[in-house]
Structures are given as structure tokens and as C-alpha cells.
Amino acid sequence: MARLGYVGLGVMGGRMAKRLLDAGHAVTGYNRTPSKADWLREAGMHWADSPRAVAESADVTFSMVTNTAALRAVTGGPDGILAGLEAGKIYVDMSTVSPAVSQELAAQVAEKGAHMLDAPVSGSVETLEKGKLSIMVGGDPDVFEKIKPILLDIGPKATYVGKNGLAVTMKIATNLSLAVQMLAFSEGVLLAEKSGIQREIAVEVLTNSVIASPMVKYRCPFVLNMPEEAWFNVNMMQKDMNLALELARQVDVPMPTTTITNEFLTAARAMGLAEYDFAILFEVLARMSGIQK
Amino acid sequence: MARLGYVGLGVMGGRMAKRLLDAGHAVTGYNRTPSKADWLREAGMHWADSPRAVAESADVTFSMVTNTAALRAVTGGPDGILAGLEAGKIYVDMSTVSPAVSQELAAQVAEKGAHMLDAPVSGSVETLEKGKLSIMVGGDPDVFEKIKPILLDIGPKATYVGKNGLAVTMKIATNLSLAVQMLAFSEGVLLAEKSGIQREIAVEVLTNSVIASPMVKYRCPFVLNMPEEAWFNVNMMQKDMNLALELARQVDVPMPTTTITNEFLTAARAMGLAEYDFAILFEVLARMSGIQK
Amino acid sequence: MARLGYVGLGVMGGRMAKRLLDAGHAVTGYNRTPSKADWLREAGMHWADSPRAVAESADVTFSMVTNTAALRAVTGGPDGILAGLEAGKIYVDMSTVSPAVSQELAAQVAEKGAHMLDAPVSGSVETLEKGKLSIMVGGDPDVFEKIKPILLDIGPKATYVGKNGLAVTMKIATNLSLAVQMLAFSEGVLLAEKSGIQREIAVEVLTNSVIASPMVKYRCPFVLNMPEEAWFNVNMMQKDMNLALELARQVDVPMPTTTITNEFLTAARAMGLAEYDFAILFEVLARMSGIQK
């Protein structure tokens, strides 16, 4: 068992740290709001007072934060992960950030003689808890092979996709389908509903059909009862869509469904629905169809 | 066990008739090209010389044909199903046709004292053979309850969606997501590929991710090896998209992703790719991305 | 000067008949609602009691009606234009109908030894009154040359575009830009307005810029004061968009901007705005931008 570190113990990161503990690893953790990690300390996790201290204590340090700014906050400065890394150590960032930022960070890690992998995951809290999370990995393939057993303690599938930055690229290329599938699903439900089929029945049929991806199964029932708390809100979804569109313009790939769906996320925000789960796309289309709650 | 009839023993219809035979029912069948039904006769199916003769011999007659014209051919005229129906008999059409045509046919069946249900299926040959086909049913709910056990011999799930015509409506509302999911998937693969990820890896990651619907799992590997023979070709897919868009304009539902995806099916046809499976949408987008085979 | 006939003396047709009278022609006219033609009778137009009587009295008969059904009503039956045509006469339909229907009618006219031209116009009442109407003509080029001087009495430009049906095709190919330009204009105004520019100023700048087509100049000020009475309402505009999309699928031309704009016309109808001029597209986009009147 390895000495592991985990920085960023939120909804996703915390549960991943727990799986690592459950697999028998020694885990040292840090979170900006310490109280959120109490349950992990009770479960045997060591506490460190800074990201740097985590990196110093561990052979392999993981991080999982919400965006580029948060990643810079936990990696840079005198208390950051970079300051705690040294030759031979491994740093695995599981956040979804821009590929360019991830590559830049990998270069800084390499300057210290350490190795970085980008390792974002596909799946939600529910997928994670069911032990079904897929992990994509970018970076040096030998480093990947070395820590692959640890990654498999988090989820059952870890796929090497290419050099640094390509795993977050792959994540972004995956996520665009989340929003597009949601909007297409909404078109189907509203077409059925305005033709005379009950919304409940339309949702049931669709979530049992060939178009029912895990995303559709988990999230599309939200069109019946939109939860107060978002799993992945409009702003977070649009952040990923914007990353996809920006990359696509760099490598010259037209994105017809991504781009039109993104405009409906903009509409969601304009309608004051930004804090809802992105399944609120249904509500946007419902209003455009003349259905008001 | 009931006396059943089946008109239209093609790829899907034939396999459904076989499942009914396997469940112990007496089945009388008819197909325009008789030789295609030889294997069913060997499996115990009775042969009839016309759709009318099928309907005369059976308590419950099923049909499964490719489009509205074919449906009119097997139901109308002196040798058609309508001529063979009488009071109390049940007719179940499993084809995907326009809701208006299905409703019109149901009215003609009712004039004879018989009952019609529209019962299209969600799923492909593969879903069917695995015994996982979902059936949607429109028409009189009592008639549905009466024959539900027979439907469950075809597939594990039969859902009542509403009055006549609404099951084909539900089918159309489902199918639009097939094409949209395929195009969004293609955007993701091409974004990954042109960023430096191997196409094979991108497909593997996506077909194991939260966006992997059964459709994605079955069909998206086609972007690596496009089969010569289509499961569901561009023209058939566009027929369903056009039905969806036509309905949507009648009931006033905007269809942003459906409509833009439909234009790429048009492009596929313009590029001479109409006979391929609609997964060829990938090839259309690849050409727009400057990738020529 | 020729003996002319005009069937359909509404807003556009009546003003065209007036221009023919002003040019010195003898004009016999018919309108379903006779009172609407009183001003033309006062101006010297002869009245006939049926479309047939108009055609019998004239060497060249014009018609201008609102849609396919109205066209069939004035051309077919014992009192219709067809019944009044004979060898050598010329019939010019200026309505916007489907090319297929126009071609079918031309064939019926040819069977009588007469000649038909389709001659829709580009422009509105305002363009017509300013004497700036463009006319597109489909049919036999010799017949076009023969009556060209008469067409030039209506508007300054008459362009031969090809065989029967192609002029209405050209009209439809023109009209799709009306709606697309309107929606793009709306995107520009709302982008300016939500950035802090007054709507009045944005409209003024745009209607004096390089994007200001005559359509933009006439109609875009509607985003400041939407008239009660539509020049060309949402349903009429969508009828033309649907014709364009239908044709495009027949000849395999993808229509990205047309198709997405058409969905916003659907949204307009869903929001109860069908009777407004299609400039109401602005209001649809404003609502999606969170601006409520």
C-alpha cells in the first residue's frame, strides 16, 4: 500500500479519498473548509495543514477542485502542492480544467523532477458510489502503469489516452454530449407531451429505450422533479461547453449540436435558472413551447 | 395460447414471430417475399397466401413493415388485413408510420368492430435477440391489457402510452435522439482525434462513459469500421426526423438539436452516402473537419 | 395596349392592377370580396362576375392569391380561370405557392393550348408603391418576352429564371433570407442593448449599416414599435420556410440558418404570437434573453 495524499475533499474528492482508505491505503488529506473532511478523519484519514504538507507526506498526491482558479490556488504559492513535490513523486490532478492550463502545470511539475498525470473522471456521485467510475489518464505511460492499481481502487476502468492534457481534452469531448443529450431528450418529451402523452409516461419510455445513457437514466427524471440542489449546474456545464468550443476552434472541428445547445444554456442563465442542474434545459425549451409552470 | 398472425417477416418482424413461436403460440404468417420466411415455416409457422388470410386465421394479427406505403399495401384492398378482420379481433401494427396514418387506420379497423393498437418498438435486432426490446402501445387500454401477456413474449417491457397514434408518436419522439446523440458523439470523437487522441481510444472511452446509451454502445463503434449493410440507413433515419419535425410544427415545439442534425443527414445524402447506416453522420462531420478518407 | 385581367385584388394584387390601369391598359378584374375592388372600378377597371369571366375577356390574365388552396379555388371548377382560357391566351400567376402545384397548373393550362407563367414578386406594399418591385418569371421564354412590357408596367425589373415553377422556387429561395436576416438583426440589437446601448440607437445604427437590406430598413424598426397589423405574419413566413426546407430536402441542400430560424418561428407560435409580423422573432429572442415586456 502506498502513502497517498488528497487535496480537495468535496463531494467527489471526498468520496474518492474514502475509497482509497477503504482499499487499505494511508491517506493524508487537505480541504479548504476543514469541517467537510471530519467524516474522513473519523474514517482514518490523516490531516495536513496545507496542500504543500500533503504533497510532502505522500508518494502520490491527488487533487480534485472545481476550476482553473481553484487549481492554481492549491498548486501555487509557498503552501501549494508544487512546493511540496520532489524528484520521483507523482501528482495526479482529477479536476476538469483547460488542457492548456493542465499542460502548463505538468511542465512545472516536471521541472521539479516529479511527474504529473491529468486524470479526470466520467461519472457523477452516483456512479462513483456504485464503484463504476471511469478514469481517463494523460501523461507519461510508465507513470500511468505504475499507479494504475491505485486508480483501480477508485473506479473499475482507467484508460490511458495520451500525453499530458489529453485526458482533460477527452473529458471535455465527453461532457459536451451530456448537455446535447439532455436537450434532445427534452425535445422528445415535449413533442410527446404536447401531442397528448403524459410527461411521466414519456420520461419512463425514454429512460428505458435505446437512447437511455447512464446520464439519461440518472438525470432525465429531473424533468419531473427538479432538485433544489444541482448535481452539475448550468454555469459548470457551460464552462465545459465553452472549453469544448474553444478547443474545437483551435483544431478546426465544427460543433453543430454542441454550439446550438450552448445557446440554450445561455438562455437558462438569462431566465434566472443558472443555479439549477443543467437538466433545466428542459424548462427553457418548455417555456419556448409556451408551457409555463 | 392464442392464435396469432404476423404480416411482414423481415429482419425485425421475422425475429418477433420466432419469439412468439418459441413462447408456444400458434402463428400464421405472410411475407411479400415468401422465401425469407422459410426458416420460420421450418420452425413451425403456418403460411398464409395473403395478409387477409392471416387476419382471417388469427385472433390477434401483428404487422411490421417499413413505411406508410407498405402499410397501406398490406392493410388495404381485397387481400389486405382490413378485409380479414371481424368484430372482436385485434390488430397490432408495430411499424413506424405517421401518427395521422395510424389513427386513420385505427378508425377503419373500428368500423369493422375490431380493435387496433399501434405498438412500435424501441431497439434494434441486437436488442431484440437479447430479449430486451421495449414496446410502446397506443389504443384502447382494455385491449392492451388483454394482449399484454403476448407482447411480453416479444420483449420484457410493454408500456401503455395513450390513445391510438400516440405510441408511434412516442417512437418518433425517441428516435430523434438517435441521430442527435450520434452527431454529438461524432463531435466528441473528432475533437479528441484532432487534439491528438487516437480515434480508437476516443471511441472506447466514450462507449464506456455516462453518455453511452445502448445506441451509442451498439452503433458508435461504426465510426471505426462502417458496415457495408446499414442497420438503419440515412433515408430511414431522415424519414423519422421529418415526421418528428412535422409533428413538432403541428404542436408548436421548437426542436433545435433535431433540426440541425437533420441538415447533416441531408448533407450525407448530398455526398452520396444515403445507403449507409446513419452513423455515417461521423463521416459528414469528418469531411467538414478537413479529414478525407 | 392589351386587354388584361386580374383575379385577386387584395393588398398586393389591387395595387398591381392599379399600376396596369395607370399605364393605359384595359383591365377586367375579379375579387372574392367585391367591395374591396370599388376603388379600382372607380379608377376605370371593368368588373367580371367570376375568374372564368375575367379569363374569357382578357388576352393576359393575372392572379395573386394567398396560398395553394386559394389558387385552386380561383383556377378550378366551372367558374375558374382554367375554364375561361383558350388557345393562345396567357395566364400569369403571381402567388407564392409550392413549385409542384404551380407546375401541375401549368400543365393543365398547356392542355388548353394556353400558356402559363409563374411570376412571383420580391417586395412589399411599400416597394410596390415606390415602383421598385422585382418580378421573377418562370415558363416559356418566348411567352415571357411577349408580355415583358406589361410586367415592366408593374415593376422596373422582370427577370426570366427558367421553366415553369422555377420562379416560385426562386421566390422561396429569396424569402428564407427575410426571416434569417430578421433573427440575426435581433441578435445584434439584443447584444447591443444588454451591453448598455439604447435599443433605439442600436436600431438606427444597424438600419444605416452595410447589413441594411431593404427588408431590414422597412421592417427592423418594428422592434421599437410592433404594428398591430402584420405585413407578413409568422404563419405566412413559416409557410414559406417550410416550402424552402421541403424543397431543400428534395434537392439535397443543407439549410443551417433557415432551419434554426424556423424553430424560432415555431416558438413564436407557441408563445401566442402567430398573428404578428414575423419581426416578432425579436420578441421571442428577447424573452429567451430574460427581457419581458
Add this chain to the structure above:
Amino acid sequence: MARLGYVGLGVMGGRMAKRLLDAGHAVTGYNRTPSKADWLREAGMHWADSPRAVAESADVTFSMVTNTAALRAVTGGPDGILAGLEAGKIYVDMSTVSPAVSQELAAQVAEKGAHMLDAPVSGSVETLEKGKLSIMVGGDPDVFEKIKPILLDIGPKATYVGKNGLAVTMKIATNLSLAVQMLAFSEGVLLAEKSGIQREIAVEVLTNSVIASPMVKYRCPFVLNMPEEAWFNVNMMQKDMNLALELARQVDVPMPTTTITNEFLTAARAMGLAEYDFAILFEVLARMSGIQK
């Protein structure tokens, strides 16, 4: 007559400087490539060796450069315009850059006690030479009124749109319609052409119709003969579209036609057509319609 300065004497800037000379002003100019300004020196323009020297010599300094980087190059550093400005002087930037960059520059100018206006133009070389250029102005309204007579020596219309940065915003909000109108025009031409109308005739009809904006009149004939040298190439057009989409996401305005058109500019680049005028959108759609040159 005022003492004027002009930095950036390219295709547009040079011709504007010439109009100012023709109006009787004393003009001092600078251009990165001095030889391109020879014709202006012959016409009486004074030469300065740096942007700073221009600003020092003039009461009102204009600039017109191609993008943000170029603007920073001529304004910043020891030889930049900022270094030459002092209290009471006026600086007018006519470039199309991001509103944020323009506002930031205006703040720096204000720190020196000088005044900046952003004053982009709507129109091309042709519009400019015909003396029909429209100018939009952002900044202090009193400063605008003070130099308005000078602006009117450039073009016949100068419209005050609001505070600093809003004129470039208005310019961006105008330019999005250029590309959208071009793509809609292309849809119309290809629909006509594939229906049997000659391309030349379709273009003629459309450029004489109500949809013929000055942009359409000038540029759409390019679909018959694409010029070697672009007026405004795909990359420049996409730069403006990206600015529009970025702004729109900041102020929450959905941009359906802008965004879908932008993907066709991406396709143009992927097809190797980036250096052509953006009218090459026609060629992209033609290829998607199965038409290969």
C-alpha cells in the same frame, strides 16, 4: 482646420487619412511599413517616425489597426501613442477590438488627462471611397460633439452610441449579420441552383431583391468569381464572431444564427479556405451539398 494625426495607414486607414487631407486638414501620419504611405506623403501628409511623434504633433490622433495585439503595439511603450498624449488631446481609435481592451485603453488615456473615443466604421473600402461610411462613436459625448465635424469629413454619418467601448460593441453586433446574411444567401443560391436555376441568375435576382443589403450587393457576386485577395477573410470574420459570442455569454443573449454560422467558418478553415474572403461560406455549403469545383 485642425492638426490631425493618423497611425495605421493600411487599406482603410490610408483612405481615411486621404479624405482628411482632401478636406483641408493638416495630417501627420505613421505606418509600420513606411512605403505604403508614400502616396499620402505625395498628397501632402507629414511623416512622423513613431506613433508617439504623431500624437505629439496633433490635437486629434486617429488609429486604425487590425487587431488587439497591433493596437497594443502602437499605443504602448516609449514610442507609443500614449506616451505622446497630454492633457486636452483627443485620441480616436477606429479599430475593431474587444470592448474590454478598448475600455482599458480609454482609462489609460484618461489618466493622462486626454480623451479617448472608440470609433469603428461600418463599411468596406468601396463604401469608404463612395463617401458612404458610417461611424459609430463611444466615449464622452462632449468630446464627440467637438470632433464630429472632423468625423463627417470621413463619412456622412457619425452616431454616438454610448460610453467608451460601446461603439466597438455596436460594431461587433453589426458584423455578426455579415456572416449570417452570407450563409443564408448561400442557402438560397444553392437551393435555386440544385432546383435547376442557373447560379448567375439566382445571384442576379437575389442581389436585386429586398434581401440585398449593401453587403449582399458588394460581396455576394463573389459566389460567381471568388477573388484571390480577400476583403475580409475567414479568420478576421471569425475573430469578430468569437468576440460577439463571448460578449453574448457575458450579457446572456442567445445567438442562434451567429453560433451556427460560426461553425461553418470553422469548417472553411478545416477545408483549407481560411485565407479567402468569408464569402467562401458559399463554397463550404456547396461541398456539403455535393457540389465539388
